[in-house]
Amino acid sequence: xxxxxxxxxxxxxxxxxxRAIFLNQELVLLYEKDIxxxxxxxNLSPLHWDGAKAQHISDAQILSEINNFARPIFEELDxxxxxLDIVLDEDNQYWLIEINxxxxxxxxxxxxxxEHVLKVFEKMLTNxxxx
Numbered sequence: 001x002x003x004x005x006x007x008x009x010x011x012x013x014x015x016x017x018x019r020a021i022f023l024n025q026e027l028v029l030l031y032e033k034d035i036x037x038x039x040x041x042x043n044l045s046p047l048h049w050d051g052a053k054a055q056h057i058s059d060a061q062i063l064s065e066i067n068n069f070a071r072p073i074f075e076e077l078d079x080x081x082x083x084l085d086i087v088l089d090e091d092n093q094y095w096l097i098e099i100n101x102x103x104x105x106x107x108x109x110x111x112x113x114x115e116h117v118l119k120v121f122e123k124m125l126t127n128x129x130x131x
Contacts, residue, residue: 016088025074027067028120030057047107054108069094
């Protein structure tokens with residue numbers, strides 16, 4: 001038996017897909033969902049493809065572009081902590097795919113170690129302690 005409700009969106013020819021972690025509207029971690037050496041395994045989520053990698057991004061230009069793209073989101077939504085799934089299309093236009101209230105770091109830490117994520121949680125705890 002199937003549900004009759006469907007959610008559809010315009011097709012986006014994706015060049016790059018990112019997860020942007022924001023804490024108090026500050027971009028604290030960014031990584032690309034790299035599928036350049038991956039094989040589709042039936043799960044549409046790119047990081048679940050065989051050989052997919054979470055590639056930490058520290059490039060200042062990309063960080064600035066993602067940060068500027070996200071600003072209007074925080075003008076509309078009061079979000080203290082979230083993971084934004086953002087794609088860049090073939091025309092170099094950014095799109096918001098979804099907002100995650102509880103982003104998962106399993107694949108990121110597998111590919112990059114725990115240090116970056118520990119810094120995010122340290123900032124989070126420091127912020128909570130100061131309230």
